[in-house]
Amino acid sequence: xxxxxxxxxxxxxxxxxxxxxxxxxxxxxxxxxxxxxxxxxxxxxxxxxxxxxxxxxxxxxxxxxxxxxxxxxxxxxxxxxxxxxxxxxxxxxxxxxxxxxxxxxxxxxxxxxxxxxxxxxxxxxxxxxxxxxxxxxxxxxxxxxxxxxxxxxxxxxxxxxxxxxxxxxxxxxxxxxxxxxxxxxxxxxxxxxxxxxxxxxxxxxxxxxxxxxxxxxxxxxxxxxxxxxxxxxxxxxxxxxxxxxxxxxxxxxxxxxxxxxxxxxxxxxxxxxxxxxxxxxxxxxxxxxxxxxxxxxxxxxxxxxxxxxxxxxxxxxxxxxxxxxxxxxxxxxxxxxxxxxxxxxxxxxxxxxxxxxxxxxxxxxxxxxxxxxxxxxxxxxxxxxxxxxxxxxxxxxxxxxxxxxxxxxxxxxxxxxxxxxxxxxxxxxxxxxxxxxxxxxxxxxxxxxx
Numbered sequence: 367x368x369x370x371x372x373x374x375x376x377x378x379x380x381x382x383x384x385x386x387x388x389x390x391x392x393x394x395x396x397x398x399x400x401x402x403x404x405x406x407x408x409x410x411x412x413x414x415x416x417x418x419x420x421x422x423x424x425x426x427x428x429x430x431x432x433x434x435x436x437x438x439x440x441x442x443x444x445x446x447x448x449x450x451x452x453x454x455x456x457x458x459x460x461x462x463x464x465x466x467x468x469x470x471x472x473x474x475x476x477x478x479x480x481x482x483x484x485x486x487x488x489x490x491x492x493x494x495x496x497x498x499x500x501x502x503x504x505x506x507x508x509x510x511x512x513x514x515x516x517x518x519x520x521x522x523x524x525x526x527x528x529x530x531x532x533x534x535x536x537x538x539x540x541x542x543x544x545x546x547x548x549x550x551x552x553x554x555x556x557x558x559x560x561x562x563x564x565x566x567x568x569x570x571x572x573x574x575x576x577x578x579x580x581x582x583x584x585x586x587x588x589x590x591x592x593x594x595x596x597x598x599x600x601x602x603x604x605x606x607x608x609x610x611x612x613x614x615x616x617x618x619x620x621x622x623x624x625x626x627x628x629x630x631x632x633x634x635x636x637x638x639x640x641x642x643x644x645x646x647x648x649x650x651x652x653x654x655x656x657x658x659x660x661x662x663x664x665x666x667x668x669x670x671x672x673x674x675x676x677x678x679x680x681x682x683x684x685x686x687x688x689x690x691x692x693x694x695x696x697x698x699x700x701x702x703x704x705x706x707x708x709x710x711x712x713x714x715x716x717x718x719x720x721x722x723x724x725x726x727x728x729x730x731x732x733x734x735x736x737x738x739x740x741x742x743x744x745x746x747x748x749x750x751x752x753x754x755x756x757x758x759x760x761x762x763x764x765x766x767x768x769x770x771x772x773x774x775x776x777x778x779x780x781x782x783x784x785x786x787x788x789x790x791x792x793x794x795x796x797x798x799x800x801x802x803x804x805x806x807x808x809x810x811x812x813x814x815x816x
Contacts, residue, residue: 372784379659379778386666406669412475413681413755416628418621419475422485424611426470430493432608436475440608441470448472448488451600454521455484462677465750472612473751475679487597489613491604492563494535496548496570496582504561512548516541517606522595527575531586531595531604531685542580544595549575560584562598563605594636631685638666638689642696650703651794652786656778657699664770671762687742691763694735698771702727710782711798714788718794724776735768738766 390406414421432440445462446472452460455473465471471532474481495504496512516537523534537545548558552572559567560582568587575582589598602613643661646654667692672678706723712717744763745757786792 367781367784369784372781375781379721383659383662383666386663390666390669397792401733409673410669412628413679413684413752414473414619414624415682416477416569416631416680417476418619418622418624420481420485420619421474421475421615421617422472422557422613423465423615424470424472424489425614426468426609426611429491429514429605429608429610431513431517431606433515434608437609438464441468443703444609444611445470447603449701451488451603455481461751463751466491469614469753470609482618484524485616486613487600488604489611490601491610492598492601493561493605494602495561496549497559497561498548498556500559500567501561502558502561502567504564510539510544510547512537512544514606516544517602520599520603520606522599523583523590525585529664530585531592532589533595533599534584535582535584535602537580537582539580545575545580545582548582549577553563560587562588562602586778594796609744622743627682635688635692638692642692646696646699649700649794652782652792653703653706653779653794657696657703657775659778660699660770660775661692661695663774664692664766666755666762667766667770671761671766675762677757678758678762679755680759681752682756683752684759686698687759687763689754690738690760691767694738694764695767695770698731698767699775701731702771702775707795710790713797716790716793716795719782720779720783724779728772731771732768735764738764786809 391407393402393404395402402601413419426437426441426444428440430436432443434440439595441464445464448462449460451457452462452472459474459476461471461473463471472485493504493514494512494517495502495507496516497507499509499511502509502511517535518538519536521534523532524530525532527623547738549572552558552570552575555572558570558574560570561567562584567590568584570582570590572747584598585595589595590622639661644659646657646661648654672680672722693743694761702723705727709719709722709726714722726794737762742757742761746754746761749757790796
């Protein structure tokens with residue numbers, strides 16, 4: 367490769383890096399359009415510890431509404447129900463997952479509105495029973511009745527007078543026969559009683575039943591206005607889940623605290639990058655400068671993939687993954703360059719030292735990255751939400767670190783050699799003292815080629 371071609375390639379690379387830095391960090395209005403470009407780094411989804419939000423943990427146990435005694439299947443069914451409930455509250459981006467064997471964790475990021483009351487109410491479920499018996503025993507139900515396990519949906523509604531608030535409860539098709547019987551009895555002036563938790567019975571008449579949708583309108587007793595209707599709608603819905611939920615832990619992170627954490631984390635990454643680049647430059651001189659260029663390409667690619675890959679959510683744990691990935695990228699370059707130094711010290715010329723250095727460092731570098739890759743995959747499979755965030759970031763970072771070391775740095779050094787393949791001092795390369803400065807390079811290089 368000629369010097370002219372090397373210069374052209376470095377020039378194109380410089381343009382690519384400048385464009386990449388702009389696309390990564392800059393935010394601007396696109397001229398002539400209504401589109402606002404926000405930059406790769408600003409488009410990365412943030413966890414609640416960096417953006418503010420709430421984290422809730424519930425203890426779960428098999429409820430009376432469950433059709434199975436298996437806790438795992440009850441929890442999974444309940445998670446599905448919670449997803450639907452939170453979606454109705456406009457919290458479609460919530461993360462809900464099983465934690466351990468008997469807990470459910472909910473995390474909602476980027477929320478400045480306080481939803482703690484909602485989560486407290488979810489942890490206070492009540493059972494619902496409909497019966498013709500005025501003295502119905504909810505602790506030992508007998509006879510013909512409808513219960514929470516028959517509920518398919520519930521929502522706040524207005525009664526037929528358009529002034530009374532209550533909870534409209536839809537029942538499953540499997541309960542249609544019993545529902546029709548209660549509706550018929552109410553139409554013939556027989557009172558149907560609704561038991562909400564341990565509260566006194568609420569009397570229901572024919573106006574409370576809508577046969578076409580198997581819906582009963584529950585109002586009165588503890589449900590007296592829109593506020594209590596909203597509360598008991600959540601509690602009744604929670605009581606219909608296959609798992610009973612008891613609030614164990616709730617953590618609220620304000621948006622301002624999240625912004626502060628993000629700022630200090632960004633400073634930490636910036637300082638780490640600066641220190642690593644300075645050490646590389648001082649240790650390896652122009653080889654270190656090439657490594658620094660590779661380390662500039664690395665965060666551009668990293669930010670793009672963190673933005674583009676699904677299921678990535680940057681958290682404080684994810685910041686740790688970024689720093690470890692950065693360390694891996696630097697360590698890979700150090701291993702390569704130390705091999706090159708060793709090859710040159712043994713008497714080989716610079717081009718051959720570079721060739722052998724990359725060849726002999728390939729598996730030591732890959733071994734480190736493969737082990738880290740396996741660890742990150744296992745952490746993602748087995749870990750909680752915070753650990754998954756760390757694992758996914760580390761997984762992406764490990765792959766990119768290996769790519770930058772074995773591909774980007776290799777090409778940079780290859781492009782550099784036509785510009786300097788004889789001045790070892792500029793590359794911080796030295797001959798071994800045992801070899802002596804007067805040893806014939808040609809003899810050693812010829813031996814190395816064999």
